[in-house]
Amino acid sequence: MMNRIYLDHAATTPVSESVLSEMMPFFRSCWGNASAVYATGREARKAIEKARKQVAEAIGAEPREILFTGGGSESDNLALKGTAFALQEKGKHIITSAIEHPAVLNTCRWLEKHGFEVTYIMPESTGLIDPAKVRTCIRDDTILISMMAANNEIGTLEPVAEVGAIAKERNILFHTDAVQAVGAVPVNVQEWNADLLSISAHKFYGPKGTGALYVRRGTRIDSLIHGGEQERGLRAGTENVPAIVGLGKAIENANRDLDINAAQTALLRDRLISGIMKEIPGARLNGTIAGRLPNNCNISFEGIDGEALLLRLDLAGIAASSGSACTAGNQEVSHVLKAIGLTENEAKGSLRLTTGTGNTEKEMDEAVHAISEIVKDLRTLYHGR
Numbered sequence: 256m257m258n259r260i261y262l263d264h265a266a267t268t269p270v271s272e273s274v275l276s277e278m279m280p281f282f283r284s285c286w287g288n289a290s291a292v293y294a295t296g297r298e299a300r301k302a303i304e305k306a307r308k309q310v311a312e313a314i315g316a317e318p319r320e321i322l323f324t325g326g327g328s329e330s331d332n333l334a335l336k337g338t339a340f341a342l343q344e345k346g347k348h349i350i351t352s353a354i355e356h357p358a359v360l361n362t363c364r365w366l367e368k369h370g371f372e373v374t375y376i377m378p379e380s381t382g383l384i385d386p387a388k389v390r391t392c393i394r395d396d397t398i399l400i401s402m403m404a405a406n407n408e409i410g411t412l413e414p415v416a417e418v419g420a421i422a423k424e425r426n427i428l429f430h431t432d433a434v435q436a437v438g439a440v441p442v443n444v445q446e447w448n449a450d451l452l453s454i455s456a457h458k459f460y461g462p463k464g465t466g467a468l469y470v471r472r473g474t475r476i477d478s479l480i481h482g483g484e485q486e487r488g489l490r491a492g493t494e495n496v497p498a499i500v501g502l503g504k505a506i507e508n509a510n511r512d513l514d515i516n517a518a519q520t521a522l523l524r525d526r527l528i529s530g531i532m533k534e535i536p537g538a539r540l541n542g543t544i545a546g547r548l549p550n551n552c553n554i555s556f557e558g559i560d561g562e563a564l565l566l567r568l569d570l571a572g573i574a575a576s577s578g579s580a581c582t583a584g585n586q587e588v589s590h591v592l593k594a595i596g597l598t599e600n601e602a603k604g605s606l607r608l609t610t611g612t613g614n615t616e617k618e619m620d621e622a623v624h625a626i627s628e629i630v631k632d633l634r635t636l637y638h639g640r
């Protein structure tokens with residue numbers, strides 16, 4: 256079988272062995288409904304509360320401030336819609352950035368259709384948001400600021416602590432989508448002054464379709480899913496116990512191994528970046544090297560169609576992404592690359608490679624070699640050079 260190299264860890268990660276083995280008993284022997292009073296139900300309840308503690312500890316929160324959800328998108332939806340509707344008497348203005356994940360951007364667009372006003376702040380060419388711009392956008396009726404901690408496409412680490420401090424000073428709720436940050440950089444709701452923070456397990460070696468929302472004690476928020484009284488009435492539905500247990504274990508692992516994993520993935524990332532820069536003319540790094548996720552490499556190749564590059568890489572056994580995985584497949588170029596000033600063609604010629612703990616240095620060298628050959632080939636094919 257062909258040697259496969261997975262370089263799309265920003266899209267998803269495999270479930271780690273230790274996470275899987277922690278989850279297994281909750282499919283097999285301990286499958287009770289966590290709301291039940293009998294023993295197997297109580298066991299499930301205990302496991303959920305343990306996971307809640309694990310998540311809380313990883314981000315500097317209290318267990319009762321953690322709500323389990325069906326993933327990062329749901330957490331973002333709940334954070335934005337839930338607080339917007341709870342606070343609409345106070346005001347209807349929301350501030351966010353132009354480079355958020357679609358889970359935030361499209362939720363904001365939906366809120367705009369329901370009477371809310373949203374200001375989308377443009378990033379600098381580095382991909383960083385200037386906190387001073389956030390300050391100038393605040394109005395008397397601003398109820399919420401939502402800014403991602405780390406960008407999923409270009410890996411920028413946004414100034415969330417500064418923005419959180421501004422929000423606190425002005426008595427405005429602050430939400431951060433920390434889906435890419437957890438497991439990559441230290442995440443702490445106190446240091447960031449976050450009132451709401453979104454987490455998704457499958458981005459740090461946990462199962463897909465499960466996540467959490469941190470909701471600071473005392474924050475007014477409406478439920479999106481009505482039904483039973485699960486999750487303090489804020490998220491009805493029988494809990495996905497194995498997934499929640501997996502999330503707890505995965506975030507505990509992620510926090511414990513944070514420094515080692517960050518150093519390892521950064522080493523691989525830097526090998527990729529320097530290899531590509533050395534081997535391939537007409538390549539430019541998107542984002543900034545200084546404030547960047549340890550595992551993110553996003554590069555534009557002059558005169559290249561990213562989709563064609565991706566398909567050729569797939570044939571070579573290399574899994575990567577051009578722009579965001581969530582927008583791949585449709586022709587729209589990345590809103591993030593456009594926002595940092597890339598032309599349509601530059602944006603189309605972009606490749607995102609995100610490293611993980613399972614990758615090796617040898618794989619990086621093989622990937623650089625393959626990308627270099629394919630780029631040469633495609634340039635000859637389309638431009639005769």
Ligand SMILES: *Cc1c(COP(=O)(O)O)cnc(C)c1O
Nearest residue numbers: 326327328356358407434435455
């Ligand atoms: C992946 C991702 C999401 C969505 O999370 P899901 O669990 O896949 O719904 C949201 N925000 C960011 C920044 C992401 O990278």
